[in-house]
Amino acid sequence: MRMYEIIEKKRDGFELSLDEINFFITEYCNNSIPDYQAAALLMAIFLxxxxxxxxxxxxxxxxxxGDRIDLSSIAGIKVDKHSTGGVGDKTTLILAPIVAACGIPVAKMSGRGLGHTGGTIDKLESIPGFNTSLSTEQFxxxxxxxxxSIAGQTGNLAPADKKLYALRDVTATVNNTSLIASSIMSKKLASGADRIVLDVKTGSxxxxxxxxxxxxxxxTMVKIGKNTGRKTIAVVTDMDIPLGFAVxxxxxxxxxxxxxxxxxPEDLKVVSFELAARMLELSGIGNIDECRARVSNAVESGKALSKFAELIENQGGNKDVINDSTLFPQPAYKLDFICEKPGYIQFMKTDQIGIASLVLGAGRETKESKIDYSAGIMFNKKTGDRVEAGESVAVLYTNREETLLHAVSLLKEAVVISELPHERKPLILAYID
Ligand code: URA
Known part of the structure; x- marks a missing residue:
C-alpha cells in the first residue's frame, strides 16, 4: 500500500477502505509517513x-x-462529558463536582486549550499545587x-489524535465533521466511560x-457512540457569546x-446544570426532572462545593482558594476596555475574544508557550446589554503590559455595538439522542 495512492483516491472523491485508514494511522504514528503527506490527506478529507x-x-x-483505560474496577456506571470547545467554557468544573456529589463516579480526562478555546486542565493548573498529571492507577x-478525579490525558491515550490534531491546527483542517467527530470520540472510547454526554457548541x-x-x-458523534455500545447523547448549546463573564x-x-x-452568572448555571442533569439521567438514577432537582439540591446544600474542595485537596491543590481568591496568581497589569459610543451590544465575535485572552497570556501562541494563569478578560457587559459611552465593557488582566493594546484592538472589533436593542439567543438549542 502506498500513501500517494491513498491521497489520490480521497482527492478524487472516493471512499477509503478500513485497511487504507489503518495503514495511514499506523504508519503516521510510526513516523513512516511524513507530515506533508498526512497534511495532504487531511486536506483531501476536509474537502x-x-x-x-x-x-x-x-x-x-x-x-x-494507544492505551484503552479500563474503568471497570470503579463501581457504578461511569458517565463522561465532552465539550467541542468554546470561550469561557468552564462547565466541566461545575458539573463534575455536582455529579460526584450526587453519588455518580466522575473519572474525567480533559485537555488543554486549543486555538482560541480554553482547556479544563490549564484552568485547574491555575490552582496553586493542583496536579493534573496522574498515572492511570492514581486516577x-x-x-x-x-x-x-480530573486529570490530563495520559501520553498514550489516542496518540494518533494528538499527532493529527497538532497537524490540523496548523493546516486549516480543524473544522470538518468527520475529523472533529473522530478526534473527540476516539478519546472518549479510549478513556473507558460507559455513557457519554456531548456538549456541541455552535456559533462564532x-x-x-x-x-x-x-x-x-x-x-455523527452520537451514532459513533451508540455503534460502539456506549449510550451517547448530545446537547447543542450557544457559543455566540462567551459563557459567563470570565475568560x-x-x-x-x-x-x-x-x-x-x-x-x-445565570447563563453558566443554566448550561452547566442542564449538562449535569443529563449526565445523571444517563446514569439511570432518575428521570430528567428528578435529576434537575438533584442538581439544584447538590449546589444549594453546599455538597457540590465541598466535593470541589475535596477534589482540589486530593490532587495536591490549595483548597483555601475557595474562600480567598487572592491565593491565585495575581496579574501585574489591568486595563478597562471602554465603550466609545452608547448603544446595545449587538454581537460578540467570540473566537476573537478567545484570541484576545490568548494574546494577554491565557493561552498558547505556540506549543511551547507558558501560560500566564492570571491573564484574561472579565466582562461587565455582554450581547444584548445597554452600554453608555465611557462605560467599562470588560477588564483586561495580564503580566505582559505590551499585550494590552493588541488585546484592546481585538476587542474593539469583536464587540459590535448598534443603536437597536438586541435579544440574546436561547442557550440550549437542541438535544440529539
Ligand atoms: N476538540 C477535539 O478534541 N478535537 C477536535 O477536533 C475539536 C475539538
Missing amino acids: RGMNERETADLTNVMANS IDNVKSIGI GAFMKTFEDSVELAK GNSLEIIEVIDTLKSKG
Missing part, C-alpha cells in the same frame, strides 16, 4: 468528506492507536476513594459556526467557585 463508515473506522483505529484510585466561538453543521456533528484560567476558576456557591 471531499468521509461517509459514516469511513468516519467510524477512523474513530476506532485512532482509539486503538482510578482517586475516583474510588472520593468519587471524582465554536469550531462549528452554524447550527446545521453543529447538529450534523452531534448526530482566562484563574478568573474562570473563581467564577466556577461562585457558581457552586449559587452566586455565578
Whole structure:
C-alpha cells in the first residue's frame, strides 16, 4: 500500500477502505509517513468528506492507536462529558463536582486549550499545587476513594489524535465533521466511560459556526457512540457569546467557585446544570426532572462545593482558594476596555475574544508557550446589554503590559455595538439522542 495512492483516491472523491485508514494511522504514528503527506490527506478529507463508515473506522483505529483505560474496577456506571470547545467554557468544573456529589463516579480526562478555546486542565493548573498529571492507577484510585478525579490525558491515550490534531491546527483542517467527530470520540472510547454526554457548541466561538453543521456533528458523534455500545447523547448549546463573564484560567476558576456557591452568572448555571442533569439521567438514577432537582439540591446544600474542595485537596491543590481568591496568581497589569459610543451590544465575535485572552497570556501562541494563569478578560457587559459611552465593557488582566493594546484592538472589533436593542439567543438549542 502506498500513501500517494491513498491521497489520490480521497482527492478524487472516493471512499477509503478500513485497511487504507489503518495503514495511514499506523504508519503516521510510526513516523513512516511524513507530515506533508498526512497534511495532504487531511486536506483531501476536509474537502471531499468521509461517509459514516469511513468516519467510524477512523474513530476506532485512532482509539486503538494507544492505551484503552479500563474503568471497570470503579463501581457504578461511569458517565463522561465532552465539550467541542468554546470561550469561557468552564462547565466541566461545575458539573463534575455536582455529579460526584450526587453519588455518580466522575473519572474525567480533559485537555488543554486549543486555538482560541480554553482547556479544563490549564484552568485547574491555575490552582496553586493542583496536579493534573496522574498515572492511570492514581486516577482510578482517586475516583474510588472520593468519587471524582480530573486529570490530563495520559501520553498514550489516542496518540494518533494528538499527532493529527497538532497537524490540523496548523493546516486549516480543524473544522470538518468527520475529523472533529473522530478526534473527540476516539478519546472518549479510549478513556473507558460507559455513557457519554456531548456538549456541541455552535456559533462564532465554536469550531462549528452554524447550527446545521453543529447538529450534523452531534448526530455523527452520537451514532459513533451508540455503534460502539456506549449510550451517547448530545446537547447543542450557544457559543455566540462567551459563557459567563470570565475568560482566562484563574478568573474562570473563581467564577466556577461562585457558581457552586449559587452566586455565578445565570447563563453558566443554566448550561452547566442542564449538562449535569443529563449526565445523571444517563446514569439511570432518575428521570430528567428528578435529576434537575438533584442538581439544584447538590449546589444549594453546599455538597457540590465541598466535593470541589475535596477534589482540589486530593490532587495536591490549595483548597483555601475557595474562600480567598487572592491565593491565585495575581496579574501585574489591568486595563478597562471602554465603550466609545452608547448603544446595545449587538454581537460578540467570540473566537476573537478567545484570541484576545490568548494574546494577554491565557493561552498558547505556540506549543511551547507558558501560560500566564492570571491573564484574561472579565466582562461587565455582554450581547444584548445597554452600554453608555465611557462605560467599562470588560477588564483586561495580564503580566505582559505590551499585550494590552493588541488585546484592546481585538476587542474593539469583536464587540459590535448598534443603536437597536438586541435579544440574546436561547442557550440550549437542541438535544440529539
Ligand atoms: N476538540 C477535539 O478534541 N478535537 C477536535 O477536533 C475539536 C475539538
